[in-house]
Amino acid sequence: MHKLKPRVHFALFLIFGFILFLAGNRVDELRVYQGASIAVFVIAISSLILLTGYSGQVSLGHGALMAIGAYSATLARNEFQIPIIVTFFIAVLAAAVGGALLGAAAARLSGPYLAGTTLALAIGLPSLANQFSILGGEQGLLFDVGFPPLGLGEDFTQYKWFFWIAALAALISTWLLSNILSSRYGRNWRAGRSNEVAAQICGINTGRSKILAFTISAGIAGLAGALLSMTIGTVSPSAFPLALSFALLTGAVLSGVSTLSGVMIGAVTLVAIPEIADVVAHRIGSSENITTNLPGFIVSALLIVTVLFVPNGPVEQHRAREARKAAKKRL
Amino acid sequence: MQLLNTILIGITAGSIYSLMAIAFVLVWRSTRVINFAQAGMALLSTYFGYEAVTRIGSFWIALPIAMLGGAIFSALVEVILMRVLVKHSSSGPIAAVAPIIATLGLLGLIRSVIAMIWGGQDLRILPPVSNNGFTVNGEVLVFSPLKLLILITTLILMALLTLLFQRTNLGLSFRASAYAPEIARLSGVRVDLIRTLGWALAGAAGAVAGVFQTVNGNGNFSPDSIEFSLLLVSGFIAAVIGGLDSLLGAVIGGMFLGLTISFILMYVSSGLFFIAPFVVLLLVLFIRPQGIIGVKVGRRA
Numbered sequence: 001m002h003k004l005k006p007r008v009h010f011a012l013f014l015i016f017g018f019i020l021f022l023a024g025n026r027v028d029e030l031r032v033y034q035g036a037s038i039a040v041f042v043i044a045i046s047s048l049i050l051l052t053g054y055s056g057q058v059s060l061g062h063g064a065l066m067a068i069g070a071y072s073a074t075l076a077r078n079e080f081q082i083p084i085i086v087t088f089f090i091a092v093l094a095a096a097v098g099g100a101l102l103g104a105a106a107a108r109l110s111g112p113y114l115a116g117t118t119l120a121l122a123i124g125l126p127s128l129a130n131q132f133s134i135l136g137g138e139q140g141l142l143f144d145v146g147f148p149p150l151g152l153g154e155d156f157t158q159y160k161w162f163f164w165i166a167a168l169a170a171l172i173s174t175w176l177l178s179n180i181l182s183s184r185y186g187r188n189w190r191a192g193r194s195n196e197v198a199a200q201i202c203g204i205n206t207g208r209s210k211i212l213a214f215t216i217s218a219g220i221a222g223l224a225g226a227l228l229s230m231t232i233g234t235v236s237p238s239a240f241p242l243a244l245s246f247a248l249l250t251g252a253v254l255s256g257v258s259t260l261s262g263v264m265i266g267a268v269t270l271v272a273i274p275e276i277a278d279v280v281a282h283r284i285g286s287s288e289n290i291t292t293n294l295p296g297f298i299v300s301a302l303l304i305v306t307v308l309f310v311p312n313g314p315v316e317q318h319r320a321r322e323a324r325k326a327a328k329k330r331l
Numbered sequence: 332m333q334l335l336n337t338i339l340i341g342i343t344a345g346s347i348y349s350l351m352a353i354a355f356v357l358v359w360r361s362t363r364v365i366n367f368a369q370a371g372m373a374l375l376s377t378y379f380g381y382e383a384v385t386r387i388g389s390f391w392i393a394l395p396i397a398m399l400g401g402a403i404f405s406a407l408v409e410v411i412l413m414r415v416l417v418k419h420s421s422s423g424p425i426a427a428v429a430p431i432i433a434t435l436g437l438l439g440l441i442r443s444v445i446a447m448i449w450g451g452q453d454l455r456i457l458p459p460v461s462n463n464g465f466t467v468n469g470e471v472l473v474f475s476p477l478k479l480l481i482l483i484t485t486l487i488l489m490a491l492l493t494l495l496f497q498r499t500n501l502g503l504s505f506r507a508s509a510y511a512p513e514i515a516r517l518s519g520v521r522v523d524l525i526r527t528l529g530w531a532l533a534g535a536a537g538a539v540a541g542v543f544q545t546v547n548g549n550g551n552f553s554p555d556s557i558e559f560s561l562l563l564v565s566g567f568i569a570a571v572i573g574g575l576d577s578l579l580g581a582v583i584g585g586m587f588l589g590l591t592i593s594f595i596l597m598y599v600s601s602g603l604f605f606i607a608p609f610v611v612l613l614l615v616l617f618i619r620p621q622g623i624i625g626v627k628v629g630r631r632a
Contacts, residue, residue: 058431112364112431116365120608124606124609128606249435293444293447293554299439300438300439303435303439307436309419
């Protein structure tokens with residue numbers, strides 16, 4: 001696998017950001033909104049890829065961690081009038097603390113135990129919002145990032161502002177993540193995932209390295225949560241259902257859990273599925289029951305099919321095929 | 332009186348959790364997979380039961396029908412999904428988590444298919460006997476004829492299961508294929524068939540848990556009903572408390588969880604309904620990670 005130099009890497013991100021900026025000016029409102037959703041999913045899925053693909057831990061509770069980020073950002077904003085950019089950092093910090101606690105429990109667990117524990121969290125945590133009046137109960141709280149700065153022009157819409165913030169956050173977090181993953185920590189995680197005993201022999205504290213993975217992953221998920229509630233405008237328990245955690249997992253599996261570069265595949269698919277389902281339902285002229293449940297059906301079916309037939313994701317599959325071809329040539 | 336109420340509620344809920352935990356343990360013992368779709372299967376079986384009740388009108392005929400439907404569906408899942416999964420995703424970075432993800436996908440699939448067929452609205456199964464509490468010394472208990480019935484039925488089913496496992500050749504084959512599949516195969520046990528049967532038994536146990544969870548609540552159920560998410564989590568936690576490998580452990584775990592949650596809800600706060608199981612699970616995993624009945628190998632399945 002060829003490695004890009006960090007400076008080239010950074011330049012690529014800049015170019016990609018510029019393309020996004022140009023594209024954002026040329027499409028209609030709905031697409032801009034979807035662009036913002038894609039950016040949010042990119043962040044959330046990449047946090048799960050770090051955790052599942054690199055450190056080998058499954059989390060079904062990332063929806064709950066996103067909720068922690070979203071609620072803490074909203075509280076910071078509404079109760080203390082903190083500048084909007086700082087609230088995103090608060091979201092990251094709060095979710096990271098939650099992730100560290102969860103990670104401390106998780107480091108002693110593996111596979112199905114961890115999945116079950118995080119599942120219990122995903123089901124249990126959102127209901128806490130109904131326990132404390134400060135969290136606003138079932139209706140939730142308003143989360144308002146404010147109007148776009150006037151300097152950007154008159155026809156600069158609210159959704160475009162969301163898209164800018166989300167896309168910038170996605171670029172920064174992906175860039176940071178790809179650097180972390182190719183650093184010492186990334187290697188430690190992969191070593192621990194492939195063979196825990198061997199990793200320990202090499203002097204890696206696998207327990208601590210797992211907790212670190214959980215903490216970083218949770219922090220990024222918290223950022224995604226805050227951005228998600230920014231695009232919705234509110235934060236409420238119903239914005240973080242179990243289905244969200246499942247969707248993220250599907251996105252991560254589709255992207256190929258062990259390849260960060262595939263993250264766009266998963267994010268675009270997740271955003272596109274409702275639209276595809278809509279078209280399909282129209283085409284076959286089906287009843288309302290089928291129309292409303294088709295997106296969920298497609299997500300689950302995709303998840304199963306991918307895990308059965310391309311378990312390591314399309315990118316990894318392609319890479320493996322190329323490697324096999326190259327090996328044949330050498331013979 | 333409040334204490335008695337708390338205990339009786341806890342035991343009834345605990346017996347339902349035990350059934351669900353038994354389903355988890357049966358699947359875990361036969362294929363070393365935690366079947367997160369168990370709640371989806373239980374939900375589907377409840378819909379089977381609903382259809383039977385509305386057509387035939389008798390709860391006691393509908394329950395076996397739901398069990399049979401759950402068993403057949405569960406066996407099909409093992410044959411169609413799990414065998415392919417073992418064949419395809421046994422290597423690579425995702426191998427360890429592939430079964431978890433597949434069963435989760437199945438959970439979502441079952442839920443959306445149910446919603447497509449029956450719609451998203453609440454359906455209702457009427458309990459066969461009254462859910463109004465007994466009256467003792469002029470005071471009305473929360474414990475009702477229905478809860479008594481649930482308790483008795485659960486105990487009978489558990490007794491039957493114990494007989495099956497301890498006293499029959501089939502039970503011996505079950506135990507043999509769980510503990511030493513290779514040797515069992517050598518001595519002529521058809522391990523694949525036994526695995527499928529294990530899933531079928533689990534499907535039946537889950538079906539009873541689903542139907543009872545529904546009638547023990549308000550009788551309403553829908554594809555998104557939170558009762559079934561709770562059943563999934565509670566059954567899993569009960570199985571973990573019991574050590575995942577032992578049927579007796581599953582029952583003890585279920586009862587322990589039912590009682591603990593009942594006491595927390597009664598004496599701490601009734602709003603902790605969803606977070607209490609999570610706290611119990613974390614405590615168990617920290618204090619006794621191998622479960623109440625479990626071998627000391629740590630949880631590294």
